[in-house]
Amino acid sequence: MAEELNEEFTEGLLLRPLPDRRVLAHFHFQSSVPPTRTYGRHHHLFPKSIYQLINKFRVREMELSFTQGRWNYEHWGGYDPISSSNAKPPGVELWADFDVSLDQVDASWKNLTHALSGLFCASINFLEHSTSYSAPQWSFRSFAGKLRYGTLPREAVCTENLTPWLKLLPCRDKAGLSALMDRPSIYRGYYHSQRLHLTSDEFDTAKSNSGIMLEQTLTVVLQPNTLGDRAMVSGKTLQPSWSLSSLFGRKVHGKCSVSKSSNVYVQFEPNLVSELKEVWESVESESGILIHDAFWNNPIFEISASPDRVVKEVGNLQKEVSSILYEFLVEDYNDSKPFDLGLRWKLPVVWSCKQAPLHASRFLMGSGNERGAIAISLRSSSNNNTQRVGCSEKGSQLRIDIFQVVPWYVKVYYHTLKVFIDGELQSTMENIEKMHLSPSEDKVSPGVMEMKLRLPCSVKTAVLTLEFDKGFLHIDEYPPDANQGFDIPSAVVSFTGFQASIGFEDNFLNKLPILNELQERKHVISYTEVLLVPLTTPDFSMPYNVITITCTVFALYFGSLLNALRRRVGEEERLLKSKAAKKRGPLSSMLSKLSAKLKGSPLEPSPTPSTSPSFINYKLIVKVILVAGMAAGGQYYFR
């Protein structure tokens, strides 16, 4: 029990060759801290900022992911734990469940978004507006009421987001597996997703608490450097060979010394293992070889280091082949002997990943700037053998949850929902078991659709269409690059009848969080594409044009009107004549005045009627008095 009362940190890395000549690297870090009640507020390993976040906003569970690129469900798999929990929509996705009263949830959410935006150098604070987040009822997670969900599909993800994420680790990126994270290598990849998942039962007083658990994962899909041409063996291209140093440009110099375990795994998927068996049998032409023994060095491929353990998948009763994990312990390595795991292929192997029961995609229909339609298409995968596993008995049905959030300026008409199965229009009531709609409200809230679909097992394609009108925004609400279009966030499609998990034979493995993640029983989930809707954008210089033109028209109108009303032509001509008569500068007139005064004779041309001399004297006296008064005042002031 004493062991349980301590903070724990573990790190792990899972590498997996992908069928399209790429490599998946999945980093997994987990920190946990016992509850404050028994452990106190001072921590050695657990990041203080996260602890404060949980306590301030009373977060029960939260997940934040930054993703760039799109997970390729067809090539990289859609039916395994990693794709279900780490394939995320592009941009930022945040959901959080709060342990506060219902009326405070929105306030907590707003404050949380601001805090996270400061913590992770991202504009997560845009999720504070009620137009950008939603409260799913049941389809997304099973929490009711206190969950908030928001996405920012266009948020850029770069170094400045990864660095604060790494700063939450006790060794940062200075030691251990995180030292592999060379920024250019990671961001050169096809897909990268950094995820932060928090669970806390600090506020549950009823049951025995397990404290706070912080799970950080980084999933990258990288292209190994293949120098020169692709190697060909017997007419087939060889899979590219790779090593940690060729993928990341770095090696592992030992584990992070505070971590409890630091393991690297190489995973071969079931399809790859069965393919390997076949190839091996054809090469060696002898059967009955135990494939797990001495398997890291064989005619097909070679792993540069000998694994410390080989872990086999169990509990997969339907198939005889199961995935294999090779485990390497990083703690055996140090600066003088860095860990640089490599995989070298000797014979070409072709395989494909296990697919989700249905492949989900979403697209737009219609043209023009007025209206359109969203279509969600579910298509059965080309190799159907895995799909039918979930509904083996006759008459059973596929159950699919769809959760979709649409911003308010895309005004969806939910009554136009149509369901096509294998190209034929079906009645919606027959196939939809349960549906929850909350229509959008202009400038207040987005439209949310939650749906439980029930499809026959033999379905080839299923398409749902929804029509919408495009709304208008106020001129202030357009982003600076409005011409690029507006995003509709990804829809979440979860196959509730299917569990993606890998069970392992050894029970003690449950203590390793990275394997725990693989074993966790979760629904198979896919995210659809983000849709780009072009909206009518005004000519932003139009107000200026309008103002200038209106002002010109007004000036012309009033100018000519005043001219016509006020101008007296005869008077003006007379004035002009008199001006022409005395066309002299002010100085010369002054001089002539002066000379006339000196001579004593009056000025000869005096067109203006001269004022009386008594009046001049009066003005003079006033001026003199004024000056004297000012002087007296000045004197008084300086005393």
Next chain:
Amino acid sequence: MDVLFKSAAVLISIFLLLFCNAIPSVAYSSSSTMHTNNWAVLVCTSRFWFNYRHMANTLSLYRTVKRLGIPDERIILMLADDMACNARNKYPAQVFNNENHRLNLYGDNVEVDYRGYEVTVENFMRVLTGRHETAVPRSKRLLSDEGSHILLYMTGHGGDEFLKFQDSEELQSHDLADAVKQMKEKRRFKELLIMVDTCQAATLFSQLQSPGVLAIGSSMKGENSYSHHLDSDVGVSVVDRFTFYTLAYFERLNMYDNASLSSLFNSYNPNLLMSTAYYRTDLYGRQLEEVPVTNFFGSVMETIHTDSPYRAFSGKYSKIEIPLDQSDEVKQRRLKSSDVPQELTGSNITGKHVTCPVTRTWNAILGRIGMMKELDSLVNYGLILMFLIATGSSWFSS
């Protein structure tokens, strides 16, 4: 004649005093505060890939001020677009300001506080004036005080008295002047250096009127600011001329160098810049020759050695007692830092620190008047002169 001139000047300055009344009190209070910290607000206002150079400009300055000692939490970095992880960038997570690609500006430790759509005039004004929503985290606020030296660097596309933000908004010179004035009134800075690299940058400073503000612009009115060179690998221009030569100057420096602001200002060559760098110094009280560049671009703080353990003292009225054995060191330090002499003698020669020019002449005149013995005769002479002028003018105008 001399006496007459002086008395006329007295009258004129009475009127001018009315205009320049309020400023001296603020100026006195801030000039007596010690310089305690440095902040930097670095803004890139341009969106879109072809404005790569503006982001490279800003990041170069970010790197420079970090190298010269301003910590990340005291830098507010605003970048209007993501260039480092842009799909068009051949070098992911890297930004270069030179085609030799020797220096990656987007290192492992960049903290961007405002980015993308967040870079708006509103947020910029909020950062300067400190009027945020309560939820905004500390890392996104400019938490400066009356002892702060702030560097405000802006780059983007601009014109006569405006700077564009993201192609959709403009920051006008009035807005900037108002924000700075508000900052001054809220005692958010002691000294502020505004550095702008944009076309017609000089016009952006025309409305500034707060004391303690120094401004450098890359070009005069009617001039353009040009980019320095094109990187054919990246495909766009990577740096602007003004920033390029600013960096060339700073690359030679380290934290402990004593180069003055005037040497920075003199380093700009109009032929290389292809524009005339403009400095506005009339609001700034100190001589540029005595102000080291690290006053704004770095954070070089005075270390005070004391024999006794820590004693709390207030910055404003502190008397620093110098132990005998350290006096030489302190004298040297005094030469280096222009703050300390000012701090110690600040209360005696108050007139020297007033920054409003009108107040300065007014004070000079007052001083001279005080020195004169026969004040009464002066006033009488003035009275006679006024009388003569008044009679003469009315006689002519009749």
